[in-house]
Amino acid sequence: MSACDIRGLAAAARQAGRALALASSAEKNRALQAMAAGLVAGTERILAANGGDVAAAKAAGRSPAFVDRLTLSAKRIEAMARGVRQVADLPDPVGEITGMWRRPNGLLVGRMRVPLGVIGIIYESRPNVTADAAALCLKSGNAVILRGGREALASNRAIAEILSAGLASVGLPSASLAVVPSPDRALVKEMLGLSGLIDVIIPRGGEELIRAVRAEAAVPIIAHEKGLCHTYVDEGADLRMASEIAFNAKVERPGVCNAMETLLVHRDVAAAFLPGFVRRLQAAGVEVRGCPATRAIVPDVAAAAEADWDTEYLELILSVRVVATFEEAVAHIARHGSGLAEAIVTADHGRAMRFSREVDAAAVFVNASTRFTDGYEFGMGAEMGISTQKLHARGPMGLYELTCQKFVVLGEGQIRDSRA
Amino acid sequence: MSACDIRGLAAAARQAGRALALASSAEKNRALQAMAAGLVAGTERILAANGGDVAAAKAAGRSPAFVDRLTLSAKRIEAMARGVRQVADLPDPVGEITGMWRRPNGLLVGRMRVPLGVIGIIYESRPNVTADAAALCLKSGNAVILRGGREALASNRAIAEILSAGLASVGLPSASLAVVPSPDRALVKEMLGLSGLIDVIIPRGGEELIRAVRAEAAVPIIAHEKGLCHTYVDEGADLRMASEIAFNAKVERPGVCNAMETLLVHRDVAAAFLPGFVRRLQAAGVEVRGCPATRAIVPDVAAAAEADWDTEYLELILSVRVVATFEEAVAHIARHGSGLAEAIVTADHGRAMRFSREVDAAAVFVNASTRFTDGYEFGMGAEMGISTQKLHARGPMGLYELTCQKFVVLGEGQIRDSRA
Numbered sequence: 001m002s003a004c005d006i007r008g009l010a011a012a013a014r015q016a017g018r019a020l021a022l023a024s025s026a027e028k029n030r031a032l033q034a035m036a037a038g039l040v041a042g043t044e045r046i047l048a049a050n051g052g053d054v055a056a057a058k059a060a061g062r063s064p065a066f067v068d069r070l071t072l073s074a075k076r077i078e079a080m081a082r083g084v085r086q087v088a089d090l091p092d093p094v095g096e097i098t099g100m101w102r103r104p105n106g107l108l109v110g111r112m113r114v115p116l117g118v119i120g121i122i123y124e125s126r127p128n129v130t131a132d133a134a135a136l137c138l139k140s141g142n143a144v145i146l147r148g149g150r151e152a153l154a155s156n157r158a159i160a161e162i163l164s165a166g167l168a169s170v171g172l173p174s175a176s177l178a179v180v181p182s183p184d185r186a187l188v189k190e191m192l193g194l195s196g197l198i199d200v201i202i203p204r205g206g207e208e209l210i211r212a213v214r215a216e217a218a219v220p221i222i223a224h225e226k227g228l229c230h231t232y233v234d235e236g237a238d239l240r241m242a243s244e245i246a247f248n249a250k251v252e253r254p255g256v257c258n259a260m261e262t263l264l265v266h267r268d269v270a271a272a273f274l275p276g277f278v279r280r281l282q283a284a285g286v287e288v289r290g291c292p293a294t295r296a297i298v299p300d301v302a303a304a305a306e307a308d309w310d311t312e313y314l315e316l317i318l319s320v321r322v323v324a325t326f327e328e329a330v331a332h333i334a335r336h337g338s339g340l341a342e343a344i345v346t347a348d349h350g351r352a353m354r355f356s357r358e359v360d361a362a363a364v365f366v367n368a369s370t371r372f373t374d375g376y377e378f379g380m381g382a383e384m385g386i387s388t389q390k391l392h393a394r395g396p397m398g399l400y401e402l403t404c405q406k407f408v409v410l411g412e413g414q415i416r417d418s419r420a
Numbered sequence: 421m422s423a424c425d426i427r428g429l430a431a432a433a434r435q436a437g438r439a440l441a442l443a444s445s446a447e448k449n450r451a452l453q454a455m456a457a458g459l460v461a462g463t464e465r466i467l468a469a470n471g472g473d474v475a476a477a478k479a480a481g482r483s484p485a486f487v488d489r490l491t492l493s494a495k496r497i498e499a500m501a502r503g504v505r506q507v508a509d510l511p512d513p514v515g516e517i518t519g520m521w522r523r524p525n526g527l528l529v530g531r532m533r534v535p536l537g538v539i540g541i542i543y544e545s546r547p548n549v550t551a552d553a554a555a556l557c558l559k560s561g562n563a564v565i566l567r568g569g570r571e572a573l574a575s576n577r578a579i580a581e582i583l584s585a586g587l588a589s590v591g592l593p594s595a596s597l598a599v600v601p602s603p604d605r606a607l608v609k610e611m612l613g614l615s616g617l618i619d620v621i622i623p624r625g626g627e628e629l630i631r632a633v634r635a636e637a638a639v640p641i642i643a644h645e646k647g648l649c650h651t652y653v654d655e656g657a658d659l660r661m662a663s664e665i666a667f668n669a670k671v672e673r674p675g676v677c678n679a680m681e682t683l684l685v686h687r688d689v690a691a692a693f694l695p696g697f698v699r700r701l702q703a704a705g706v707e708v709r710g711c712p713a714t715r716a717i718v719p720d721v722a723a724a725a726e727a728d729w730d731t732e733y734l735e736l737i738l739s740v741r742v743v744a745t746f747e748e749a750v751a752h753i754a755r756h757g758s759g760l761a762e763a764i765v766t767a768d769h770g771r772a773m774r775f776s777r778e779v780d781a782a783a784v785f786v787n788a789s790t791r792f793t794d795g796y797e798f799g800m801g802a803e804m805g806i807s808t809q810k811l812h813a814r815g816p817m818g819l820y821e822l823t824c825q826k827f828v829v830l831g832e833g834q835i836r837d838s839r840a
Contacts, residue, residue, distance in 0.1 A: 018754070018780075021780075022777065022778060095777065101799055103797070103798075103799055107788055107792065107797075109798050109799060112776065112777075114780065116810055116811075117780075117810070199810055199811075200810075200811060214638075215638075218634075218635075220640070220809070220811050222811075238833070241833040244833060244835050245833065245834075245835055247835075248835035248836060252835070252836060252837070252838060253838055334438065352830070356532065356828045356830075357442065357515065357532075358442060360438075360441075360534065360537075360826070361826060362826055362827060363826065363827040363828075363829060364826060364827070364828050364829070365829045365831065366828075366829070366830045366831060367830070367831040367832055367833055367834075368527055368829055368830075368831025368832075368833070368834045368835075369834065369835045369836050371835070371836040371838075372527065372829060372834070372836055373827075377523070377527075377836065378523075378529050378827065378829075379521055379523055379529060389640070390536055390537070390619055390620075390824040391536075391619075391620060391640050391642075391811060391812040391824065392811040392812040394824055394825060394826060394827075395826070395827045396827075404810040404811065404814055405814060406780070406781060406782055406783065406784060406814060406815070407782060407783040407784070407793075407798065407814075407815045407816075408776045408783075408784050408786075409783060409784070409785045409786070409788055409792060409798075410772070410776075410786045410787070410788075411785065411786060411787040411788025412787055412788075413658070413661040413664060413665065413787055413788070414665075414787075414788040414789065414792070415664055415665055415667075415668035415669075415672070415788075415789045415791070416668060416672060416789050416791040416792055416797065417672070418672060418673055418791075
């Protein structure tokens with residue numbers, strides 16, 4: 001196979017995936033344990049490859065944050081191995097039939113959970129994703145084609161070779177795990193067109209990358225567009241609870257998608273809530289930008305521009321708006337939210353019910369921080385990412401979201417009579 | 421709004437859909453009953469519009485089958501109304517939370533079923549689909565944009581006006597149901613590009629239409645590609661049962677997607693099974709095309725060409741192949757099947773288990789006819805169509821497949837500590 005034969009790579013993965021789809025949980029778990037052991041045993045080899053990648057990235061003048069994400073260490077490799085072992089411990093979704101129902105003619109009808117087939121992952125220069133994604137795809141019975149950032153290619157190839165050896169060591173087909181072996185961007189384009197060979201592509205990265213992938217893909221994709229999350233403090237809310245939740249949502253880790261970007265406050269509690277809360281934010285280094293009503297209460301905050309309501313800051317900046325009614329808060333979220341995670345702080349049961357019903361987002365929170373939007377936090381185990389789309393997967397994507405269902409119908413000779 | 425402002429139509433549907441998403445089951449059912457009554461009361465008006473469509477189609481020299489599908493009658497309108505009332509009787513999926521789980525920190529996490537938003541339907545000149553699709557979208561809380569065949573435009577507009585009036589009569593927003601008001605094909609193209617306004621497009625029609633839609637759509641689509649279904653008669657099968665099931669799958673309604681196109685027979689039962697079964701088929705007017713081993717047993721059948729194994733006949737033609745092993749049958753299906761419906765006739769429990777696990781199709785049957793691949797037959801009620809894709813919906817699409825899920829998380833002040 002030439003370095004550029006991505007169609008051949010996908011066809012081989014598809015073929016190998018058929019065997020993987022039928023592997024038992026025990027076999028897959030043995031492979032995952034072998035992979036984890038291989039990563040630890042191969043630390044020197046991975047670090048050697050990674051060292052080259054890191055040197056090239058530094059020479060190319062990439063930012064310190066970029067270089068940090070790219071850089072591996074013995075400790076980080078141990079963490080990768082631990083992640084792979086954790087996937088082995090998760091329940092295997094494949095083959096599950098949650099129930100069958102009996103039809104009047106005696107047919108038993110149910111749905112069996114099965115792998116999707118071949119999953120393509122396009123991601124940035126973060127070599128740890130290579131092991132995470134490979135482990136999740138293997139456990140869910142899927143072949144995987146990994147296309148990480150070009151700057152991490154040597155690291156990814158070293159990691160993938162070790163993981164493939166783990167597969168082979170328990171008799172599973174190593175072709176079911178492939179790294180696109182060239183940094184050529186034309187290959188990404190080709191990958192996006194492989195309908196029939198790749199069942200779904202999951203792009204992970206910035207808005208720019210997602211938009212480009214979505215525009216070009218013939219293969220279905222599951223993606224995370226962006227996270228513009230709100231917290232709404234309702235009239236009559238416990239203001240101490242509101243302060244805790246909103247502070248956590250903004251400050252605990254501001255650079256992630258499920259952090260809060262805009263705070264909405266009901267006007268009846270604005271005067272009691274905002275002065276103290278804004279002081280607390282400012283003390284934590286947060287820049288606050290407010291609507292006129294906010295600034296009337298806390299004059300020293302900057303004025304929010306119209307564009308602020310649509311901005312995912314991903315840093316210590318917060319826009320604040322006072323709303324006259326619950327309905328105004330819900331309407332603001334419908335207009336400006338990204339459909340990822342939205343929260344209300346309220347003491348009113350009816351409002352809690354309405355908010356959870358009326359707000360259209362992957363995750364809706366009552367009296368809790370949007371920061372919980374995460375596969376581990378939801379109890380689903382390791383995640384492949386968070387989908388902000390509605391079809392197939394919405395919210396954190398775990399092993400279940402990497403599978404689909406088929407109908408299984410068990411009969412005893414039934415035939416159909418359309419005229420009946 | 422100009423006749424061509426499809427973006428405006430979709431934006432209005434989206435806005436209206438927000439109210440529809442929150443409507444109670446009782447409201448939606450009252451609307452469906454009003455729609456059904458409106459169809460019956462509006463029979464003359466519908467027939468007048470339809471008469472014009474039919475005359476134009478005849479004048480344009482369309483085939484009798486085409487004209488038959490286009491033609492309405494008082495009886496057919498009554499059947500449409502009955503279909504709408506049946507949708508009212510189906511359980512409402514919206515708002516369902518099948519379970520919540522408690523996390524160690526006390527958070528309750530669950531998934532709530534919610535409408536997709538705005539659904540686009542592109543279909544052929546069959547006015548009955550207008551009422552069916554509108555009823556299913558309404559019951560599942562979705563706005564709908566209907567683009568039927570251009571030859572049925574007057575009929576569809578008359579039907580949609582009546583249905584919209586039914587919505588308005590119970591206070592639901594009539595803009596949530598819209599027919600594309602012009603036959604201009606450029607509007608279909610525009611519709612396929614309305615990401616963010618239309619959540620999913622369901623094309624219904626021939627392979628050609630589906631392919632064209634898939635190639636152009638920026639909006640996600642759910643589609644039925646084609647149906648090339650097999651029945652495999654295993655060694656040791658009850659041959660009387662096999663004859664009944666295979667005959668039903670081929671002959672009962674050969675023009676539909678879930679009819680059998682290829683019969684696979686294990687070589688150990690071929691001599692006992694094929695002569696009688698082929699005679700039975702021939703007596704029913706079926707043309708049989710066999711592999712060499714088939715023709716060695718039943719010399720008067722025609723030779724199957726390689727292309728036969730990949731042909732969806734949709735008529736009284738059957739290709740027959742003798743296989744040496746169970747594995748060969750499964751491999752033939754993997755190579756030539758369309759992923760719609762596949763059946764085994766077997767007396768062996770292990771083979772039944774393996775077939776249902778190893779065959780990758782929307783529906784897998786053990787000892788039953790593939791003809792049962794249908795929403796009603798599976799007990800799911802009326803269907804919007806049958807999906808042959810894997811993401812989101814696979815197999816018959818009922819009300820559930822027109823919805824998605826969101827996470828609902830109920831807390832009492834929980835915040836996240838990443839360092840924990």
